[in-house]
Amino acid sequence: MRVTIKDIAATAGVSATTVSRILNSQSKKYRISEKTANIVRKTAKELNYRPNQMARSLRLKRTHSIGLVVPDIANPFFAQVTKSIQTQAYKFGYSTIVCNTDDQHQLEKDQIDLLISKGVDGLIVMPVGIEYKHLESIRGEGIHLVLMDRVFDDVAFPSVVVDNYAGAHEAVSYLIGKGHRRIGIIQGIANTSTNKERARGYKDALRRHGLEIDNNLISGNDYTRENGYIETKLLLSQNDPVTAIFTTSDLITIGALEAIFEENLNIPEDISIVSFDDIEIAPFLVAPLTAVHQPKRLMGEMAVKMLLEYLEGNEENPTKKIVLKPNLIERASVSERIPVTS
Amino acid sequence: MRVTIKDIAATAGVSATTVSRILNSQSKKYRISEKTANIVRKTAKELNYRPNQMARSLRLKRTHSIGLVVPDIANPFFAQVTKSIQTQAYKFGYSTIVCNTDDQHQLEKDQIDLLISKGVDGLIVMPVGIEYKHLESIRGEGIHLVLMDRVFDDVAFPSVVVDNYAGAHEAVSYLIGKGHRRIGIIQGIANTSTNKERARGYKDALRRHGLEIDNNLISGNDYTRENGYIETKLLLSQNDPVTAIFTTSDLITIGALEAIFEENLNIPEDISIVSFDDIEIAPFLVAPLTAVHQPKRLMGEMAVKMLLEYLEGNEENPTKKIVLKPNLIERASVSERIPVTS
DNA sequence: TATTTCTGCACAACCGATTGAGCATTCAAA
DNA sequence: TTTGAATGCTCAATCGGTTGTGCAGAAATA
Numbered sequence: 001m002r003v004t005i006k007d008i009a010a011t012a013g014v015s016a017t018t019v020s021r022i023l024n025s026q027s028k029k030y031r032i033s034e035k036t037a038n039i040v041r042k043t044a045k046e047l048n049y050r051p052n053q054m055a056r057s058l059r060l061k062r063t064h065s066i067g068l069v070v071p072d073i074a075n076p077f078f079a080q081v082t083k084s085i086q087t088q089a090y091k092f093g094y095s096t097i098v099c100n101t102d103d104q105h106q107l108e109k110d111q112i113d114l115l116i117s118k119g120v121d122g123l124i125v126m127p128v129g130i131e132y133k134h135l136e137s138i139r140g141e142g143i144h145l146v147l148m149d150r151v152f153d154d155v156a157f158p159s160v161v162v163d164n165y166a167g168a169h170e171a172v173s174y175l176i177g178k179g180h181r182r183i184g185i186i187q188g189i190a191n192t193s194t195n196k197e198r199a200r201g202y203k204d205a206l207r208r209h210g211l212e213i214d215n216n217l218i219s220g221n222d223y224t225r226e227n228g229y230i231e232t233k234l235l236l237s238q239n240d241p242v243t244a245i246f247t248t249s250d251l252i253t254i255g256a257l258e259a260i261f262e263e264n265l266n267i268p269e270d271i272s273i274v275s276f277d278d279i280e281i282a283p284f285l286v287a288p289l290t291a292v293h294q295p296k297r298l299m300g301e302m303a304v305k306m307l308l309e310y311l312e313g314n315e316e317n318p319t320k321k322i323v324l325k326p327n328l329i330e331r332a333s334v335s336e337r338i339p340v341t342s
Numbered sequence: 343m344r345v346t347i348k349d350i351a352a353t354a355g356v357s358a359t360t361v362s363r364i365l366n367s368q369s370k371k372y373r374i375s376e377k378t379a380n381i382v383r384k385t386a387k388e389l390n391y392r393p394n395q396m397a398r399s400l401r402l403k404r405t406h407s408i409g410l411v412v413p414d415i416a417n418p419f420f421a422q423v424t425k426s427i428q429t430q431a432y433k434f435g436y437s438t439i440v441c442n443t444d445d446q447h448q449l450e451k452d453q454i455d456l457l458i459s460k461g462v463d464g465l466i467v468m469p470v471g472i473e474y475k476h477l478e479s480i481r482g483e484g485i486h487l488v489l490m491d492r493v494f495d496d497v498a499f500p501s502v503v504v505d506n507y508a509g510a511h512e513a514v515s516y517l518i519g520k521g522h523r524r525i526g527i528i529q530g531i532a533n534t535s536t537n538k539e540r541a542r543g544y545k546d547a548l549r550r551h552g553l554e555i556d557n558n559l560i561s562g563n564d565y566t567r568e569n570g571y572i573e574t575k576l577l578l579s580q581n582d583p584v585t586a587i588f589t590t591s592d593l594i595t596i597g598a599l600e601a602i603f604e605e606n607l608n609i610p611e612d613i614s615i616v617s618f619d620d621i622e623i624a625p626f627l628v629a630p631l632t633a634v635h636q637p638k639r640l641m642g643e644m645a646v647k648m649l650l651e652y653l654e655g656n657e658e659n660p661t662k663k664i665v666l667k668p669n670l671i672e673r674a675s676v677s678e679r680i681p682v683t684s
Numbered sequence: 685t686a687t688t689t690c691t692g693c694a695c696a697a698c699c700g701a702t703t704g705a706g707c708a709t710t711c712a713a714a
Numbered sequence: 715t716t717t718g719a720a721t722g723c724t725c726a727a728t729c730g731g732t733t734g735t736g737c738a739g740a741a742a743t744a
Binding site: 356378399 | 726
């Protein structure tokens with residue numbers, strides 16, 4: 001049997017109340033003598049006492065844990081954000097329960113329910129991103145959550161995101177600046193905010209430079225390597241193929257690399273790529289990626305800070321939004337082209 | 343206020359006991375009429391009841407959550423294992439609380455204490471790996487834990503590991519078979535089981551092929567990219583430099599790649615590499631890595647299965663050990679050499 | 685000496701679930 | 715009609731903490 005506060009009380013010859021107060025540093029407040037306090041602390045140590053957080057949480061209605069809902073922990077982008085969140089939360093005395101949704105809406109709902117059942121004080125969610133009714137109902141119950149990475153157009157949640165539009169715009173403008181005219185895009189999950197913004201950035205950049213938007217060059221529907229592979233294969237097999245691709249995630253890019261090398265093409269000589277995310281390994285890929293860098297650690301830290309401010313009641317604004325600026329990192333996956341006027 | 347079992351009892355006009363029994367599918371056992379059961383189930387749904395797991399766990403002494411202690415979630419190897427564990431655990435109705443130790447012993451101890459306080463039913467630990475007193479004392483308290491990846495020589499815990507010796511032996515033998523004679527090794531954290539075994543495999547492979555062990559070629563002390571970078575720089579600057587390096591983790595390898603390209607050397611023409619782990623991205627690095635593949639998903643699944651068997655009392659053997667075979671995946675980071683007889 | 689004020693601690697309720705024991709009522713058997 | 719067994723449900727204790735209130739005895743004041 002694990003040692004409880006009662007065991008300490010018994011061996012120290014005081015009441016459980018007293019033990020509790022001493023161990024919670026409330027001896028002064030409740031006028032408990034230093035002598036008694038010392039005895040209790042000593043026996044607690046001797047018995048190797050470990051407070052039962054379940055009992056504590058039940059009474060206090062605080063678990064000091066947060067739920068983290070993430071599409072895919074094995075994706076390096078999410079892995080890095082997760083680490084940042086976990087580390088930051090721990091610093092403030094919170095532990096993190098991690099759930100994986102595999103970008104499945106139902107799983108997301110189930111996992112969130114589970115987390116709430118477990119009594120998490122709040123949630124950081126990187127949602128699948130198409131539906132949000134469940135999130136609204138949760139907020140309706142007074143449970144704090146902050147969204148990360150993906151948000152929703154028609155409803156405001158507290159959130160930490162990157163300016164995906166600006167990032168994409170910069171990426172595509174960069175390609176245009178390098179002389180590329182036929183630029184493809186491989187999109188992520190349709191209807192997610194990240195994807196919509198990145199696609200919008202892509203189109204606006206083209207338009208701004210007087211280029212036409214060719215729907216044949218707009219492809220893809222998932223942030224996965226598989227999607228990157230397939231769509232690149234297709235893009236490369238077109239009549240007037242692209243000279244550059246804007247891939248909307250590093251995982252997509254990896255699939256693209258696979259396809260490109262399979263076709264015996266070289267990067268950046270035959271085909272240029274600008275990617276999104278800029279995971280740690282991006283510089284060390286076959287083609288060191290020129291990529292839009294997302295400040296993953298910062299994002300995680302801000303999300304935690306924001307959530308904790310809500311939890312501690314220091315944040316008034318119920319839908320605070322933080323938009324971080326991404327920045328383009330130039331490496332070696334883009335070549336200069338002499339534009340061919342068609 | 344969140345809706346409790348009492349609320350349901352009140353609106354349904356029955357006792358809390360009855361509600362509890364119905365919602366736990368014990369209506370038959372306790373002879374509760376279908377009529378009552380239906381009413382209760384209906385009102386539970388209507389009130390959007392979510393059981394309070396803390397209360398439940400307090401009473402049942404089961405939280406249905408497991409603690410996962412991992413050195414670095416952002417390391418793709420651990421990220422993949424973590425995902426596998428999380429997914430598998432969820433399948434069996436367990437959630438996973440993830441803690442990061444950054445390979446710091448004190449953090450590991452603290453995090454484990456915290457997890458136990460939170461009432462996890464069991465632990466899967468990838469320990470820093472040098473000290474194990476805290477793990478023994480935990481086991482002494484009757485808390486189940488299974489070790490992964492790293493284990494200890496002089497004390498037996500239930501564990502899931504890979505045959506690091508065999509993997510290393512195969513890797514180095516492969517290099518020798520390709521004609522390499524001056525083969526360096528960049529080690530991970532000293533005194534960890536993984537590192538000791540891999541180093542032993544390295545040495546035995548050399549010896550077996552009649553090669554001398556040159557201590558100048560044995561370097562490194564951490565599974566990080568930084569260590570890979572530094573040690574490779576040093577290896578390359580020796581008088582009679584290596585023609586091949588056995589890097590004991592993919593993260594080390596990435597640092598090595600950095601150093602090698604900085605020196606304007608090519609892989610595999612100038613220098614060959616065999617790595618360890620074989621993370622998902624390994625095929626897409628500047629040099630597609632020939633690497634010892636660890637079955638990450640399998641490892642995670644087995645660890646979960648094993649832990650759950652202990653938890654459910656189906657496993658008698660208190661120190662069951664599972665050793666999985668790694669296998670060498672050939673890609674393009676090793677070249678053939680004509681051995682120079684010195 | 686009587687009264688008030690501290691000092692130091694304990695009682696008991698509570699958080700939200702689970703569970704062994706028990707209590708009416710109904711129905712069948714004797 | 716009485717006894718016994720089902721039937722259908724409730725009581726109250728429990729898990730391990732936390733907390734408002736209260737109660738002695740000692741010290742201070744009158």
